[in-house]
Amino acid sequence: DMKVTQMPRYLIKRMGENVLLECGQDMSHETMYWYRQDPGLGLQLIYISYDVDSNSEGDIPKGYRVSRKKREHFSLILDSAKTNQTSVYFCASSLGSAETLYFGSGTRLTVL
Amino acid sequence: SQWGEENLQALSIQEGEDVTMNCSYKTYTTVVHWYRQDSGRGPALIILIRSNEREKRSGRLRATLDTSSQSSSLSITAAQCEDTAVYFCAPVDTNAYKVIFGKGTHLHVLP
Numbered sequence: 001d002m003k004v005t006q007m008p009r010y011l012i013k014r015m016g017e018n019v020l021l022e023c024g025q026d027m028s029h030e031t032m033y034w035y036r037q038d039p040g041l042g043l044q045l046i047y048i049s050y051d052v053d054s055n056s057e058g059d060i061p062k063g064y065r066v067s068r069k070k071r072e073h074f075s076l077i078l079d080s081a082k083t084n085q086t087s088v089y090f091c092a093s094s095l096g097s098a099e100t101l102y103f104g105s106g107t108r109l110t111v112l
Numbered sequence: 113s114q115w116g117e118e119n120l121q122a123l124s125i126q127e128g129e130d131v132t133m134n135c136s137y138k139t140y141t142t143v144v145h146w147y148r149q150d151s152g153r154g155p156a157l158i159i160l161i162r163s164n165e166r167e168k169r170s171g172r173l174r175a176t177l178d179t180s181s182q183s184s185s186l187s188i189t190a191a192q193c194e195d196t197a198v199y200f201c202a203p204v205d206t207n208a209y210k211v212i213f214g215k216g217t218h219l220h221v222l223p
Contacts, residue, residue: 004154035213040121042200042215043155090154094211098143098204101211103154 002027006091006104013111019078021107023091031094032074033058033101034066036087043090048097049074081111122218125191132187133217135201144177144184145202145211155200159186191221 004025013019025032034046035058045058047066055066063085067075074093078085088108092101125131135144142163147155161168161175161184168175174187184203188195198216205212 040215043213045210045213048210092154097210098206100145100157100160101147101155103156105152105154 002102004091004093004102004104006089006107009105009107011107011109013081013109015083015111016080017111019081019085019109019111021076021078021089021091021109023074023076023104024072025074025093025102026072027093027095027102028071029093029095029102030071031097031099032068033092033094034064034074034076035090035092036060037090037106038087046076046089050097081109083111085109086111121215122220124220124222127193127221127223128190130187130189131191131219132185133199133201133219134183134185135203135214136181136183137201137203137212137214138182139203139205139207139212141182141203141206142179143204144175145204146173146175146184146186147200147202147213149198149200149216151197155198158199188219191219193221193223195219196221 032049035043049055049068065077090106092103094101146159148158149155159175161177163179172189177184200216201214202211
């Protein structure tokens, strides 16, 4: 079954706390992504990973970092979360960076 | 910005009507993805059109691509309430070799 799994689905954190969002895929896709989605702004690319330990900044990387130690897992880390990082975060994967993207169901993060 | 003319943000139609969503972009591309996002879910690909196709159909969906005018469209014939969703046009930036998402069009199909 082709699936991208995100954990957790909902998360509430206080400003200054560290946040870890996890993503897994079972399709052996090389390329994985983290996006955030805010009302009226569409999908904004945070980071793209082309394979294990091969990560590149997207359009809005500031305040975020990523880790990809296995092809099937891609993590998004917020060190000392800020209130403006409250958003819905989506992970996606694709066979290549111009191919069909498969998205997870998202993590709704609230930073108080 | 990779986007030209602002794509329509929201659209409401009656069930049974036909609807067309237009997308214009600045990036050089030969492939456009169209994704649909239902409430509470991630986007999912509904149709992909390449420059050598000009038009592609899938059920009640029809996509067009005009690379000379850097525009694409998605039409839905006889829309149903279950077509209510956000639709994203996503051209592939050929130079950067990545998919670029627009802001999306919120389509509401009313009973």
